[in-house]
Amino acid sequence: MTVKSMNKSLAMLLVLILAVSVLVLPTSGEAATTYKMTTTVESNIRTGDSVKYPIIGYYKAGTTVIFNAKTKNNWYRITYKGKVGYVSGKCLAPYKVQSFAALNTEAKKHLGKKYKWGATGPTSFDCSGYTSYVFKQSINKVIPRTAKQQYNASTKIKASQLKAGDLVFFNYGSGIAHVGIYVGSGKMINAQNNGVKYDNVSSGYWKRYIAGYGRVANL
Template identity: 50%
Template sequence: MKKWISTTVLGATLLLAPVQAFANLGDQTLRPTMTASEVKTLQSMLKDKGYFTYSGSYTSYYGSYTKSAVIGFQRAKGLSADGVAGRSTFDKLGVYKVNNSYLVDYAKRYLGTPYKWGGTDPSGFDCSGYVDYVFKQSHSITLPRTAKDMWANIGYKVTTLGVGDLVFFSTTDSGASHVGIYIGSGKFISATSSNGVSIAEMSNTYWQPRYLGAKRL
């Protein structure tokens, strides 16, 4: 996962970086003895959840420490504990198979929907209610209810934004309190108390200093 960088530097990095095509973590099954760049991300996620205990640097090699961590996680989640990180394991990690272009197209259908505190349907959305609704209706994926829980429990942190990534902001306290969906070209869509479901620039003078980070599902 992403190491902590100052908000200003991180925001500039994300805004200046081009949108890139990417393969989602979980697009391929990861197995013991494999070497793949995604293994480092898997190790990082498992360490954050308390399963990967190796004290050295993350590695692209899927060795015994990674296998043991995966088995421990699988057992805790009621999965077949075979040490292989496939689709079911990634789903439990909060990393899903998402058609990002369709996700964004679906999200735009609700532009102009009014804001409603605690709102979870097209009669009115709050920020996390809107994101959860879009994922649920477009991909049958149910996300945690609050921006704070989304930030803590799903996906993996990224520093180069891709279409469909979740972008998080700290608007009321030191943690994640607002979430939206990155749509490309330095813009994101979210439900705001001032404009309802609307599109804003990441470089907006309100949003940029409050940017917390991004996660990819």
Template identity: 50%
Template sequence: MSHSIIKSALKPLLLLAALFAFAVSAYTSANAANASSSDQSYSKVLKVAKKHLGASYVYGAVGPTHFDCSGFTKYVYNKSIKKSIPRTAQAQYNGTKKVSKSNIKKGDLVYFGGSKHSISHVGMYIGNGTMIDSQNRGVITEKVYSPWWHVVGFSRPATLSYDD
């Protein structure tokens, strides 16, 4: 067989191989995108948060048995959906997508303090005006709007899917 015959016979095979590689790549990318979005469910985030109810508060602690407020939210997001958020409450507010009070969803973070530039506490909204947070009584659920908290903002660290 001459060199030119082999070369012309290989062209369709190379084209077919390239198309196959493209199809496999597209299929893998689509499945990875679907897997990552379905892996970001509120139920996973809530499950990890509730698992730590009663854990004690320790300033600067990031879990898994002791938490401060932002250590708790950082831990919950990382362990549940592998989402890394900043360490402190102020940095979490500054580094995540802001949402309005009217657009708050379960799993969003609620910030407290003197102003948006002086945040001293963070909790995770769990619906019906309540949050789960780590404060001096440990990890508890409590009302967002309480006399001892001054809400200054809300953010959405991740777009979560909801089962309900």
């Protein structure tokens, strides 16, 4: 092979390498890395990184997604059903490990805080305001606001399947009216009239009103 032919071959190889590089690099303004994020609200997926672009899908609140780039204006890119899609960073929060340890750590922070009907924290709570706050703050799990809604949204389980992190629901005679977080050993942590405290659900007052058990996160 002549020197001229070798130079021509090298030039063609260089062009090919540059072409491949362009294909794999992120578009202008995007940081090339991966981001594991959880949606905090129902989130639209758009074809570009602003609300002016068409919607091609959506994620439910509490969905964990790995995005492959982030734009300068705080939108996250993903491949969605074979298409490039973007979700606003305003709808996302960094993924938190979903474990009972994380949930329990957050739950215990609020021991002794006052009960107040309709309160969702962080200084006072009602029963479902407390459970929804704890799940959101600890593991980025969004659950419905009221005890009845939480009951309806949960996967129903038997007493024999109950484990730490599950929800215990109560009915005083007119439907689901109270909820607490099961912590093991027959106890729950809950916001009740005497504030945030531990209560025994395996005997005594609370046992007689148990309406069922639900799982909203597999911890």
